[in-house]
Amino acid sequence: MNKKKIDYSLYLVTDRKVLRGKDFFKSIESAIKGGVTLIQLREKNLTSKEFYETSVKVREITKKYNIPLIINDRLDIALAVDADGLHIGNNDLPVEVARKLLGPDKILGYTACNLKRAKDGESKGADYLGVGSVFPTTTKDNPVRITIEELAKIKKTVNIPVVAIGGINEENVSKVIDANVDGVAVVSAILGKDDIYNASRILKDKVIKGR
Amino acid sequence: MNKKKIDYSLYLVTDRKVLRGKDFFKSIESAIKGGVTLIQLREKNLTSKEFYETSVKVREITKKYNIPLIINDRLDIALAVDADGLHIGNNDLPVEVARKLLGPDKILGYTACNLKRAKDGESKGADYLGVGSVFPTTTKDNPVRITIEELAKIKKTVNIPVVAIGGINEENVSKVIDANVDGVAVVSAILGKDDIYNASRILKDKVIKGR
């Protein structure tokens, strides 16, 4: 998979907590069928063995649909399952360290909550930025908020793709698309719905039409 | 550092919980001065950033004294700080996956609680084995116990160094030395003591004299 051709338009970040009993792997597959263009596997409180085994399974699903797989935080897991890339934030490995260990061919994403960090991430080797939180969210504790104006300014300033994240759903997604971002990242707006396939399809339509 | 020349005789596994207020980095340095021959940095409940930053500091200390540094569980941290090796157990990456990602030059240790697992770890690429728990221990929840006879049998069977672990202290250390092991791993027996330097020195003496 050529990292220059990544389609960030509907970016799904996983979170088991919002599934309320739905099967994890089937939910990811339904989301992809509905139009998700990239999966970021985010796991907390798993052992390395469990994270590895989950990643192997998600890697099979993403390969089946030719969708890129990005691993959150754990560079070792990303290398172990030959994921397409790694996503890191401020509590993870430094960007320049991750860039060096990943090599030039894997995608490196970095979470930025302001323009300074966005430019810093770009200069240290990030391939794309996750920028937020643009709206209030329940899937992350006390997220730093960013305005749509700041989001638009970051998009204008940096030369790498920008994915908006944080509380995005089918009601507010058009506002972030107006900021000219390359994609929107969601968690609950897809995985928290009873009909994951349809939630994904509706969001994808709005992202495409909003451009 | 040539991995064939590793001195496993007094192997310190870190655990912040047993320090009771003592400085983490100074404690490691005192232990090395007292005779510890290898440090395994084991951290739980830290972010990747915190684990990385701690490892950078411990790496500096171990370099100063020319002592090998082994990182527990996290292969990415081991690579990021160019540690001498990685130690894994059954809740971590599979041995063969870790071996492949580490490359041939870094040390790979594996925890085994019986002969079958010991042979399995050796055949899949481990460079040494941590075998235990030989005595009751408070630093690990519900450890699987192994007898001194089983420990001695593992040592006789495998062709890689064997380090005994689990509840070893200055009172019982001679019993495991009698099993002809290459080293003893301790946590509380050094880091839990008020005088870390002396605790380390006394244990080192017993290990050397017991051979």
Ligand code: NI
């Ligand atoms: Ni690829």
